Amino acid sequence: MxxxxxxxxxxxxxxxxxxxxxxxxxxxxxxxxxALTCLRQFAEWGIQHVVTTPxxxxxxxxxxxxxxRTVAAELQTHIELAELPLTFxxxxxxxxxxxxxxxxxxxxxxxxxxxxYVLIETGWASLPLQLNTWLFQMQLQGYKPILAHPExxxxxxxxxxxxADLRHQGCLxxxxxxxxxxxxxxxxxxxxxxxxxxxxxxxxSSDLHHTRDLPMLEKSMQxxxxxxxxxxxxxxxxxx
Ligand SMILES: [Fe+2]
Numbered sequence: 001m002x003x004x005x006x007x008x009x010x011x012x013x014x015x016x017x018x019x020x021x022x023x024x025x026x027x028x029x030x031x032x033x034x035a036l037t038c039l040r041q042f043a044e045w046g047i048q049h050v051v052t053t054p055x056x057x058x059x060x061x062x063x064x065x066x067x068x069r070t071v072a073a074e075l076q077t078h079i080e081l082a083e084l085p086l087t088f089x090x091x092x093x094x095x096x097x098x099x100x101x102x103x104x105x106x107x108x109x110x111x112x113x114x115x116x117y118v119l120i121e122t123g124w125a126s127l128p129l130q131l132n133t134w135l136f137q138m139q140l141q142g143y144k145p146i147l148a149h150p151e152x153x154x155x156x157x158x159x160x161x162x163x164a165d166l167r168h169q170g171c172l173x174x175x176x177x178x179x180x181x182x183x184x185x186x187x188x189x190x191x192x193x194x195x196x197x198x199x200x201x202x203x204x205s206s207d208l209h210h211t212r213d214l215p216m217l218e219k220s221m222q223x224x225x226x227x228x229x230x231x232x233x234x235x236x237x238x239x240x
Pocket of ligand 1: 018019020093148207
């Protein structure tokens, strides 16, 4: 976090719970070597645990839990061989669609932490009509829902009260670090600033997809907005 020229940058958070590090299962990392490059950099920033969250969506990435567990076990072997000083686990980023509902009804969601957090995302056009129902059902089954990058959804712009309402229903909010450096454009950056100002952020994470995201993540950690974000009472997942 320090901006001094010869001091290493520190992340300021210890669990990164949103990333796309499994080779070739979604639009993220393509090789184990690239995954190790990213994880090594995470460790240098002071991150102690990384949860990788490959996409699961009916239309684009209909990954199964079994396939993802197999690929994650392979990457875990590489991490151990490389003796990286961090721990690693698998969850997923679920698009709220028919496939998600099927997984929910089968009680087959990849969650993380002893809290059983589940990361979800939605399409860009609108909030899913039955989102409230699914959020309620998830919590009945013992899961804690987290909405990925709320600052990126156009349907929340100018309506932070919609987002606050979801949060009151038990849906936690995860801000993307790179939103603070303008990675997704000025509107998203402004919304991120609003969420920080209003205290509507529960987690911050990388949503890393490529090794080329690393410089912008580091830049984001050095922004004034990030220093403000670190003053919020963010949640820290726990692991057995
Ligand atoms: Fe993501």
